[in-house]
Amino acid sequence: MARGKNQNQRSRSYDSDDHERGACEWCEYALVITLATVLLIGVSALTIFWVFYYRGGYAWADDTPDKQFNLHPTLMVAGFVTFCGFSVLLYRICRCFRRIYVKLLHAIFHALAFPCIVIGFLAVLDYHNKKGINNFYSLHSWIGFVAMGLFGLQYAVGFFSFLLLLICNKGTAGFRASLVPIHAAFGILTFVLGVAACLTGLTEKAIFALGADRYSGLVDEGIIINAIGVSMVAILGVVMYILSREKFRPAEARERLTRTSVDL
Template sequence: MLEQRSRSYESDDEERGACEWCEYALVITLATILLIGVSALTVFWVIFYREGYGWADDLPEKQFNLHPTLMIGGFVTFSGFSVLLYRICRCFRRIYVKLLHAIFHALAFPCIVIGFLAVFDFHNKKGINNFYSLHSWIGFVAMGLFGLQYAVGFFSFLLLLICSKGTASFRASLVPIHAAFGILTFVLGACACLTGLTEKALFTLGAERYSGLPDEGVVINVIGVTTVAITIIVMYILSRDRFKSQTSDRRISVEL
């Protein structure tokens, strides 16, 4: 009797483990597809409906097109992958995951900087005021937090390479702060992209035409909905403790 009950418990554990693995594979795959897809869809929108890219005094609109593409690429795609790496690369050594995390942040950084410079210069060329809208305010806060996160992450990673044992307690105290502000930066970046897409649709298409839901309006809305879906899935993955790395809790608490 006891042997049958023990076998039943083992069977339940195996089934639960298989279900959790299927859930993990499904949400990680979906997140990866959406993170890449939202940038691809943005490039399609700009090329097909907005005449592509450029950076010249006589082509300010094409210069502006760099702004939504690079901001979505930086704040959503690269930052999203950077946040999820600690769930995707569960079997990697933690030092390698940190390195990949830094690389994706390094890819996001020039995207955000160039995207900001593109729209800032576009406004100056067109005589439009800067930082007057809710979108620009949210974006400014998101950029500030991203820069702060990047500096803290680089500093702590450098300390890890120079003096791993001597800075262990300091880096351990930074872990929850760095993680919390990383999630906040990602969410704020997604909000900035959503408000920017709405602003662009209203300015370019006009409220009356946009309300008629033209093809370009549908594409813009799909980009926005995809961004919302990415945010929901990323937050869900981060909330699942069982998706975390298999590294022991002690080692995680020591390393940043």
């Protein structure tokens, strides 16, 4: 389809054009980006604060398995929430660079999440083995396992698609476009499952570390753990809001939406 035809179609399909953004829309755009950035960095910062202030910091040695465990929540929150969150949002709302650079940044943020998730997983596996605790018995571990599997699969599909783009852009355009809605839907699912794994993990940790009596007594540490969870809920809210705002999407991606009916 010729570009002129698309341009014409787009200007009929959308109320305002890219060049005619109002001050109000820019304010909303800036506000949402700021809120998302504060929450995504804040949730990792709060987790690190919790570990240092209440859980004795980090280590990886045979005589301090509890400090080794602390790497697990920190790295999983950084990987599944902070880095994956930035990667998803960046892909959806970044208008500053050409599309190819946005895809590259999307891959880089996921590449940063990858070692966090792997080391975070190894930390808890080794902790369980040192303490003689069974692996994969809890709902948290089952959800985490599914989330990690989906993350790996999505990364492989994304990497393969990006490689195809570099090798043969035009010839693979149709195939890559058909992958987009599936990749996007399962990407959001992976993110939601990553958050669900973190929330169930925080619940487990709060009960194991504080005990039912202290946790129900609303001690400071319990409130901090709950605050980490609520920050993730707020992140889910901001992400859903951004996905619902068609106008936040870069113009090029919106054109593709009109052509191929890509939804998420």
